[in-house]
Amino acid sequence: MAPLRPVALRRSNLEYLFKDLLPKLVTARKNDECGSIAVCDTLCLQALSKRIHYGKFVAEAKFQDAPSEYESAIKAKDRKLLLELLTYENVEALVKKRVELKAKTFGQVVKIDEADNVANPTYKIKPSFIANLNENWVMPLTKEVQVEYLLRRLE
Numbered sequence: 700m701a702p703l704r705p706v707a708l709r710r711s712n713l714e715y716l717f718k719d720l721l722p723k724l725v726t727a728r729k730n731d732e733c734g735s736i737a738v739c740d741t742l743c744l745q746a747l748s749k750r751i752h753y754g755k756f757v758a759e760a761k762f763q764d765a766p767s768e769y770e771s772a773i774k775a776k777d778r779k780l781l782l783e784l785l786t787y788e789n790v791e792a793l794v795k796k797r798v799e800l801k802a803k804t805f806g807q808v809v810k811i812d813e814a815d816n817v818a819n820p821t822y823k824i825k826p827s828f829i830a831n832l833n834e835n836w837v838m839p840l841t842k843e844v845q846v847e848y849l850l851r852r853l854e
């Protein structure tokens with residue numbers, strides 16, 4: 700397998716993270732929990748980075764499945780074609796549904812009344828927000844990693 704070099708997050712991604720995403724998730728206010736917040740943020744970013752960089756293993760499997768198709772796109776340095784080859788829209792739709800279901804399951808605020816009836820479910824975070832985040836940010840970055848990996852695959 701070709702060496703797995705890290706693919707750096709581009710400035711535009713960092714800008715998106717701090718200017719667009721975080722303000723949608725949190726409210727700025729003074730508090731004394733900065734240390735714990737920084738630890739949680741770091742764990743989240745590490746998990747995201749791991750998920751995104753697993754794209755390299757997926758790309759390798761895709762390459763081994765159809766080496767000649769990928770080789771010609773790699774030799775032509777054709778990013779657009781590589782992106783087309785490695786994209787499976789049906790898989791992406793399934794992943795999106797699964798992410799939303801997981802966000803519903805794990806983000807549910809579990810409340811029962813005195814008669815043990817489960818109240819209408821409410822969520823700590825809107826499940827569709829997480830699903831859209833995955834669709835618009837995590838999957839495109841995973842694919843970017845796959846393209847970058849494949850472009851170096853024949854070196």
Ligand SMILES: O=C(O)C(=O)C[C@]1(C(=O)O)C=C[C@@H](O)C=C1
Nearest residue numbers: 757785786787790791794838841
């Ligand atoms: O499952 C794959 O084939 C992947 O490459 C992963 C992934 C994803 O990020 O979830 C990325 C690209 C594909 O279009 C579908 C899904």
